[in-house]
Amino acid sequence: xxxxxIVRIAALVLGATGFYTYVGQMVPQKEVLPPEEMTLExxxxxxDMVKAGREIMEGKGLCLTCHTIGQTGALRFPxxxxxxxxxxxxxxxxxxxxYLAQSMYEPNAFVVDGFPPAMPAVHRxxxxxxxxxxxxxxxxxxxLGGTPTVTMQTTHGYLAGGAGGAVAP
Amino acid sequence: MNGxxxxxLLFLLGPVAGLAMFAGAVLLASWLYSGExxxxxxxxxxxxxxxPRAEGLAAEQAERESQARATPYEEAEYxxxxxxxxxxAIWAVAxxxxxxxxxxxxxxxxxxxxxxxxxxxxxxxxDRLAYEFTKLLSVSxxxxxxxxxxxxxxxxxxxxxxxxxxxxxxxxxxLPYVLLFFFEAFFLYAxxxxxxxxxxxxxxxxxxxxxxxxxxxxxxxNAWLTFMMSPRGISDTGAVLSVWDAVxxxxxxxxxxxxxxxxxxxxxxxxxxxxxxxxxxAKSDEERAHYDWMGYIGNFVAIIAxxxxxxxxYWLAKEIYAFSQTLGLVMMGGAFSWxxxxxxxxxxxxxxxxxxxxxxxxxxxxxxxxxxxxxKYLLIAIALCFMVWATPRSIIATVSELRAMGGSAHPILxxxxxxxxxxxxxxxxILTTFxxxxxxxRTGKVATVSWAKTGHAAQLTIFAGAALFVIFLGxxxxxxxxxxxxxxxxxQVLSVLFAMVAITAIDVFLFRGARKMEVRWGRIPAISQYxxxxxxxxxxxxxxxxxxxxxxxxxxxxxxxxxxxxSADAFTPTLGFATQVVSATVLLFFLLIGVVFWITSLHDRPxxxxxxxxxxxxxxxxxxxxxxxxxxxxxxxxxxxxxxxRTGPIxxxxx
Numbered sequence: 001x002x003x004x005x006i007v008r009i010a011a012l013v014l015g016a017t018g019f020y021t022y023v024g025q026m027v028p029q030k031e032v033l034p035p036e037e038m039t040l041e042x043x044x045x046x047x048d049m050v051k052a053g054r055e056i057m058e059g060k061g062l063c064l065t066c067h068t069i070g071q072t073g074a075l076r077f078p079x080x081x082x083x084x085x086x087x088x089x090x091x092x093x094x095x096x097x098x099y100l101a102q103s104m105y106e107p108n109a110f111v112v113d114g115f116p117p118a119m120p121a122v123h124r125x126x127x128x129x130x131x132x133x134x135x136x137x138x139x140x141x142x143x144l145g146g147t148p149t150v151t152m153q154t155t156h157g158y159l160a161g162g163a164g165g166a167v168a169p
Numbered sequence: 170m171n172g173x174x175x176x177x178l179l180f181l182l183g184p185v186a187g188l189a190m191f192a193g194a195v196l197l198a199s200w201l202y203s204g205e206x207x208x209x210x211x212x213x214x215x216x217x218x219x220x221p222r223a224e225g226l227a228a229e230q231a232e233r234e235s236q237a238r239a240t241p242y243e244e245a246e247y248x249x250x251x252x253x254x255x256x257x258a259i260w261a262v263a264x265x266x267x268x269x270x271x272x273x274x275x276x277x278x279x280x281x282x283x284x285x286x287x288x289x290x291x292x293x294x295x296d297r298l299a300y301e302f303t304k305l306l307s308v309s310x311x312x313x314x315x316x317x318x319x320x321x322x323x324x325x326x327x328x329x330x331x332x333x334x335x336x337x338x339x340x341x342x343x344l345p346y347v348l349l350f351f352f353e354a355f356f357l358y359a360x361x362x363x364x365x366x367x368x369x370x371x372x373x374x375x376x377x378x379x380x381x382x383x384x385x386x387x388x389x390x391n392a393w394l395t396f397m398m399s400p401r402g403i404s405d406t407g408a409v410l411s412v413w414d415a416v417x418x419x420x421x422x423x424x425x426x427x428x429x430x431x432x433x434x435x436x437x438x439x440x441x442x443x444x445x446x447x448x449x450x451a452k453s454d455e456e457r458a459h460y461d462w463m464g465y466i467g468n469f470v471a472i473i474a475x476x477x478x479x480x481x482x483y484w485l486a487k488e489i490y491a492f493s494q495t496l497g498l499v500m501m502g503g504a505f506s507w508x509x510x511x512x513x514x515x516x517x518x519x520x521x522x523x524x525x526x527x528x529x530x531x532x533x534x535x536x537x538x539x540x541x542x543x544x545k546y547l548l549i550a551i552a553l554c555f556m557v558w559a560t561p562r563s564i565i566a567t568v569s570e571l572r573a574m575g576g577s578a579h580p581i582l583x584x585x586x587x588x589x590x591x592x593x594x595x596x597x598x599i600l601t602t603f604x605x606x607x608x609x610x611r612t613g614k615v616a617t618v619s620w621a622k623t624g625h626a627a628q629l630t631i632f633a634g635a636a637l638f639v640i641f642l643g644x645x646x647x648x649x650x651x652x653x654x655x656x657x658x659x660x661q662v663l664s665v666l667f668a669m670v671a672i673t674a675i676d677v678f679l680f681r682g683a684r685k686m687e688v689r690w691g692r693i694p695a696i697s698q699y700x701x702x703x704x705x706x707x708x709x710x711x712x713x714x715x716x717x718x719x720x721x722x723x724x725x726x727x728x729x730x731x732x733x734x735x736s737a738d739a740f741t742p743t744l745g746f747a748t749q750v751v752s753a754t755v756l757l758f759f760l761l762i763g764v765v766f767w768i769t770s771l772h773d774r775p776x777x778x779x780x781x782x783x784x785x786x787x788x789x790x791x792x793x794x795x796x797x798x799x800x801x802x803x804x805x806x807x808x809x810x811x812x813x814x815r816t817g818p819i820x821x822x823x824x
Contacts, residue, residue, distance in 0.1 A: 005449035012699055013759050016706040017752045023514050024748025027507040032741035034725035034734070062495060065503045076651045114650035118494040125405075125730035126495060 035060035040132040046148050053140025056133050078112045084146025098156050100138045105158040246330045247736045255327040256738035264754045266316035273313045274383045275436025276302050279470045281376035288369045300364050308765045331727045338409050346389045352382045391424050392416040399492040400728050407731045419492035423485035430481050434474035435708050441467030442705035445698035458691035464701050472523050480662050510561050515711045517555035522704050527609040529697040534613035535686035550601045557594035560585040592658045593643030596665045603669050613686030616679050624679040628672045635668035713751035
């Protein structure tokens with residue numbers, strides 16, 4: 001019995017669509033939720049800030065979308081391994097905290113050789129990190145090859161009065 | 170007897186379908202409003218007993234009314250669509266609107282070009298072909314407009330606050346849009362119904378007007394959607410600073426160009442699928458020959474438009490990065506990176522199917538054998554490129570597998586997952602398909618010019634040179650810094666474009682006055698027609714997928730970085746879910762386009778009166794019947810299909 005062309009066409013359309021749907025199920029499945037607003041209390045310890053900072057880097061901050069940690073080779077953006085150790089000597093006159101703050105508030109002020117000036121200012125939309133969240137990220141970055149020193153009271157050039165509301169001693 | 174019964178059934182089918190649709194509409198409306206408060210029946214005041222319960226109910230009612238009056242009006246931010254949710258509802262309707270709109274914009278573009286070729290060459294077959302393409306437009310235009318209105322209402326109902334904002338930004342563009350839509354309807358129907366009734370140049374003028382107006386409409390609509398992705402001309406809080414800047418945002422022109430090209434590719438593939446559908450149902454060799462030729466032209470249009478599409482895609486991606494690196498990196502390196510692996514599967518299938526169709530088509534032409542030996546090499550190149558393009562950078566694996574690999578990237582295959590390899594693969598893929606088309610084009614032709622040998626050698630040198638240059642840059646990309654590597658894609662693209670233009674230019678002169686073998690249209694295996702339909706399905710699915718990434722890229726923003734999406738649907742769904750929605754939409758589209766094909770094919774049926782007299786349908790689409798009733802209005806060359814005359818008016822077309 002010969003199958004009418006219209007039945008074959010319908011089977012082909014269903015088969016092709018089904019195949020592409022199947023391919024769609026084979027790739028990693030990840031639901032991306034909108035970033036939640038994080039409340040960082042003024043009395044947060046540095047260790048807690050580091051933990052919060054890592055969460056921000058992986059989530060709302062989108063840092064790890066571009067930057068890698070501990071990879072070498074043909075990278076599109078600088079690897080962050082050891083940033084805590086070299087941040088203090090990157091730009092003359094800037095401490096590690098000042099340099100890390102500059103690289104987030106005003107990223108094009110200093111661009112690492114060989115990489116494009118492509119990083120957005122993270123305190124502006126669409127990323128829109130708060131001053132406190134940026135301090136937490138600085139704490140997390142300091143742990144990559146160094147020792148975290150920032151507290152919620154730390155101040156820097158982009159922050160008048162301290163993120164926690166108090167001026168640093 | 171059966172015929173009479175069938176006619177009765179058909180006669181009954183109309184009212185039954187009408188009643189069913191009416192009942193469906195009533196049921197849907199009842200369901201949607203089922204949650205609303207319903208006033209209970211109350212007996213007239215004179216007959217009702219004043220009981221404590223009745224007094225209590227009246228007091229409650231009065232309380233509700235006074236509360237409603239005291240509550241100030243508050244604009245709703247979102248409303249929810251039942252069952253599937255607002256996002257999926259908008260998604261499906263927008264996608265269907267875009268698919269039909271793409272078809273309605275594309276078909277006039279190549280119908281106009283084919284008609285112009287027919288006018289220039291005097292070959293009436295082109296005129297008939299252009300008319301046949303145009304026949305598909307009328308119903309599709311109505312469906313496009315219907316889905317457009319549906320989409321607008323859905324946006325107003327489900328996303329009122331955001332829609333209001335968008336309208337406030339783009340209010341100056343709405344009146345021109347509506348006026349252009351009127352012009353579009355005028356040009357389309359004048360072009361369609363005026364076929365053969367005007368001087369050819371006047372008719373071509375109508376076609377040109379139709380294309381210009383259609384393109385302008387698309388450009389306006391593109392401004393609205395690209396603004397959502399790459400806003401410009403507004404303050405940080407969303408206040409309008411310049412409408413012109415909002416229109417000419419970063420991604421507006423790249424999307425315009427990308428859509429014009431993609432629409433032509435998509436429209437060509439759907440028109441080819443229509444020809445395939447007709448070919449498979451053809452009753453005579455003449456019909457098969459005609460629809461084989463139509464399918465070939467449709468596919469030719471699709472592939473020619475498809476070849477430069479990746480370059481337009483590069484430009485769009487470049488502008489996305491220029492607007493926001495974050496947006497670009499979310500697209501290529503974040504939540505959507507795996508989507509491009511699915512895209513690679515689709516595009517690989519398109520290239521394979523398109524090449525397969527071209528190779529099957531070589532059988533139509535005598536003297537094909539000398540070229541067939543090259544096909545296996547092209548197939549190997551295409552398969553290799555496909556494999557490289559579909560190789561992911563990072564692999565989902567178990568902990569022990571990840572440990573063995575030393576990371577999520579495979580120690581060897583991981584090198585093929587980066588852009589240097591993928592750019593090289595796609596450029597070679599394009600170049601190979603171009604060569605495949607070139608082989609097809611020269612099948613059955615023998616160059617007779619004195620410099621034929623030199624010409625062939627020059628073409629081969631350009632092809633090999635471009636391929637080697639592209640591969641060299643791809644390998645070189647692994648050894649340079651990121652700033653240099655990003656720039657290497659430009660010379661890769663330019664060298665492929667140069668090769669395509671140069672080889673085509675040489676080919677035109679090389680085969681001028683060539684000895685030609687006969688092309689036996691219709692002598693092609695039936696499987697080739699299913700390949701055309703497969704290409705159309707794949708194109709449609711690809712458009713659905715890329716529509717999703719363009720829109721989904723904004724993630725939890727209505728207007729990226731300015732107006733945040735606070736609805737329950739603000740999250741980005743899994744790719745698996747997205748592909749299910751795309752598939753459902755594609756199936757719905759093909760169901761509807763099947764209806765379009767069916768309605769269009771009614772054109773070719775002999776009229777009811779003639780069928781009842783027991784005549785067999787005409788092989789040339791009822792034109793013989795029309796000729797009998799309207800002598801002098803049709804012309805027929807000896808041995809050629811019957812054609813409309815350009816010189817006389819035609820009444821009662823396509824009865």
